[in-house]
Amino acid sequence: MxxxxxxxxxxxxxxxxxxxxxxxxxxxxxxxxxxxxxxxxxxxxxxxxxxxxxxxxxxxxxxxxxxxxxxxxxxxxxxxxxxxxxxxxxxxxxxxxxxxxxxxxxxxxxxxxxxxxxxxxxxxxxxxxxxxxxxxxxxxxxxxxxxxxxxLGRKTAREKIATLLTIIVRRDASLQLMGRDGPLEFDLPLTREAMADYLGLTLETVSRQVSALRRDGVIVLKGKRHITIPDFDRLLEETGDDADGGMLT
Amino acid sequence: MxxxxxxxxxxxxxxxxxxxxxxxxxxxxxxxxxxxxxxxxxxxxxxxxxxxxxxxxxxxxxxxxxxxxxxxxxxxxxxxxxxxxxxxxxxxxxxxxxxxxxxxxxxxxxxxxxxxxxxxxxxxxxxxxxxxxxxxxxxxxxxxxxxxxxxLGRKTAREKIATLLTIIVRRDASLQLMGRDGPLEFDLPLTREAMADYLGLTLETVSRQVSALRRDGVIVLKGKRHITIPDFDRLLEETGDDADGGMLT
DNA sequence: CGGTAATTTGAAAGTCATCAAAATGAGTGG
DNA sequence: CCACTCATTTTGATGACTTTCAAATTACCG
Structure with missing residues (x-):
């Protein structure tokens, strides 16, 4: 073997x-x-x-x-x-x-x-x-x-999902070049279970929070794995990190 | 300044x-x-x-x-x-x-x-x-x-506390030499709040779980910060890690 | 011996886990 | 090409664990 x-x-x-x-x-x-x-x-x-x-x-x-x-x-x-x-x-x-x-x-x-x-x-x-x-x-x-x-220690389930999505988007961006502003699209390389293991959640919670982000229009799903992000700044706000969204300092 | x-x-x-x-x-x-x-x-x-x-x-x-x-x-x-x-x-x-x-x-x-x-x-x-x-x-x-x-991702509050205590004990051991078997003693170098920040908990939960471990005889407190561990293997069992306690393979 | 910070304790609420079942989807073979 | 099967995902109901808010207690410092 x-x-x-x-x-x-x-x-x-x-x-x-x-x-x-x-x-x-x-x-x-x-x-x-x-x-x-x-x-x-x-x-x-x-x-x-x-x-x-x-x-x-x-x-x-x-x-x-x-x-x-x-x-x-x-x-x-x-x-x-x-x-x-x-x-x-x-x-x-x-x-x-x-x-x-x-x-x-x-x-x-x-x-x-x-x-x-x-x-x-x-x-x-x-x-x-x-x-x-x-x-x-x-x-x-x-x-x-x-x-x-x-x-793992401090973010809510929703923030965890949003953060993971930004990580995946950034990774894709670092490999390929892509249009800065248009809607971002990608395929999730992880199953719900793998996402759960990444985030310290159960797969059910992952599923529910992905659905919630979809309902709220933060992400758009085509099938289970293909995701479109209409507004990246909106997603960033959901991560709990630097709400650097307002760029008019 | x-x-x-x-x-x-x-x-x-x-x-x-x-x-x-x-x-x-x-x-x-x-x-x-x-x-x-x-x-x-x-x-x-x-x-x-x-x-x-x-x-x-x-x-x-x-x-x-x-x-x-x-x-x-x-x-x-x-x-x-x-x-x-x-x-x-x-x-x-x-x-x-x-x-x-x-x-x-x-x-x-x-x-x-x-x-x-x-x-x-x-x-x-x-x-x-x-x-x-x-x-x-x-x-x-x-x-x-x-x-x-x-x-952070998978342990319960009680396991987190027990694990932190073993980490502190091991650190002390690596600096000083100490008798292998006798009851271990040390002073907590962290406040409850710092412990909470370490473990991804609130300080109230830390306090409660420390009290619970005391009630269950896993640890003995003298004052708020001084801890005695009567049975290190017992503490290890509480960490959720390799219950390598039984050393009679 | 006050005064303040640290810690403990209590009660209530919320988030996420657990258990269970249904739905969806991909791959296989007829 | 469609039925079938198995894995993945979604959804629901319930409950446990941890947080939150609040107040009491203890300990430390000048």
Missing amino acids: RAHSLATTPNLKCEDCPIRHRAVCAKCESDELRELDGLKYYRTVPAGQTVVWSGDEMDFVASIVSGIATLTQTMEDGRTQMVGLLLPSDFVGRPGRAQAAYDVTATTEVTLCCFRKRPFEDMMRRTPNIGQRLLEMTLDELDAAREWMLL | RAHSLATTPNLKCEDCPIRHRAVCAKCESDELRELDGLKYYRTVPAGQTVVWSGDEMDFVASIVSGIATLTQTMEDGRTQMVGLLLPSDFVGRPGRAQAAYDVTATTEVTLCCFRKRPFEDMMRRTPNIGQRLLEMTLDELDAAREWMLL
């Missing part, structure tokens, strides 16, 4: 890699890139499949090339909390640690650019550009985690 | 520093330490005072030498969430960022070992040992943040 999950994929050359300028390799020079090219191997995981189980021996680290994965923690009685949402260019695994601390699950089909841990750690020691970039990325993740803590 | 908060203190020599082996300088060689010695200046902040306000220009980074500080986020309507608890050896500020992202407040009197940001960043570029140590520390903080997210 190991063989199944280790499906490999032909490697892309680093120069053509879509995450070349955002991933852990972003600061690497061309000679460093060549070395990475020799270490790496691609691996594709189908939607829904677990990449690593918490506690498992983990002999590789990886960058997400495409697709979406989640980090989750589970309590003994089954309560689960998502603690990371991994997008293209995000890093999986921790140099210097043998066992995975969280479950990593592919939400969509995911392609990983993997490095065996030992060789990667060795190279990191010799290559400041990698460690420096990983530090930047980790600091960004820590900031994101702290925003998330505010959401 | 700036002068007030900039009270300086005579520097300790790095060799004699109590956080020498845990702080951002932990991996530095003696020559590197000498250079840091030239950059650093001590600063002491009285209990209750804010060190930096979120959004402020921040021209230094620092290590906590002694005392306890908190990182908090505040929403417009006043809801606040603690997002970091800073103990001796913890790092304050982010290299490469001009403005503080959070409020930093001294819970007890705090002594900081400060470095002006620009010189520190310059040295970091030249000194891999600093960046490497900062990466380790940031990864640890990220793990802690993720545990915290599970607490």
Whole structure:
């Protein structure tokens, strides 16, 4: 069964890699890139499949090339909390640690650019550009985690949903360029249950609050997953964050 | 008023520093330490005072030498969430960022070992040992943040209190050595309100749950702040985490 | 020994969870 | 192409847990 999950994929050359300028390799020079090219191997995981189980021996680290994965923690009685949402260019695994601390699950089909841990750690020691970039990325993740803590600890269910939607919109925006003002549209990459695990809610509450935002005209649904946002500032007001909506200071 | 908060203190020599082996300088060689010695200046902040306000220009980074500080986020309507608890050896500020992202407040009197940001960043570029140590520390903080997210999103009020108590006990243990089995004792370094901000609760709920744990014999109070834990495994069971209590596998 | 901040306690209300069932939708095979 | 099945989502009714508002109590400081 190991063989199944280790499906490999032909490697892309680093120069053509879509995450070349955002991933852990972003600061690497061309000679460093060549070395990475020799270490790496691609691996594709189908939607829904677990990449690593918490506690498992983990002999590789990886960058997400495409697709979406989640980090989750589970309590003994089954309560689960998502603690990371991994997008293209995000890093999986921790140099210097043998066992995975969280479950990593592919939400969509995911392609990983993997490095065996030992060789990667060795190279990191010799290559400041990698460690420096990983530090930047980790600091960004820590900031994101702290925003998330505010959401989990202090926001209402409605604010949580609105905030999650703005996060998804911003993510889409950072990947694609898009018209600033027109109505925004996107597909939810998460099930209601995954949204609930992200937000510290039940899936029923998620469903109810999504419906409420729809009733109030903050969002428009086409099907269950496709969302249109007629007025982004209106959505922002619902998040509880800086009501920076009035821009006429 | 700036002068007030900039009270300086005579520097300790790095060799004699109590956080020498845990702080951002932990991996530095003696020559590197000498250079840091030239950059650093001590600063002491009285209990209750804010060190930096979120959004402020921040021209230094620092290590906590002694005392306890908190990182908090505040929403417009006043809801606040603690997002970091800073103990001796913890790092304050982010290299490469001009403005503080959070409020930093001294819970007890705090002594900081400060470095002006620009010189520190310059040295970091030249000194891999600093960046490497900062990466380790940031990864640890990220793990802690993720545990915290599970607490905020999924634990009950009672479990939250029990978990916070174990965190404080473990912290004390990591600083001092202590008898493994006897009843543990310590002073709460946080007010009920600070505990509430940590846990995403109201201070009333904190008070009630502390009283409930006392009634149930999980903890013993002497005064409001001094706590004795007669049976640590019993407390662990209350956290909702791995009921690893039964150690007779 | 007051005075103020911190903490506890009480009563009522609200938000979200839980349990249950219906509705919707996607994929499969006839 | 449609019926069927299973997973996902919605909706409803009820209740638990936590918050809110208020007041009493305790502790700390000068």
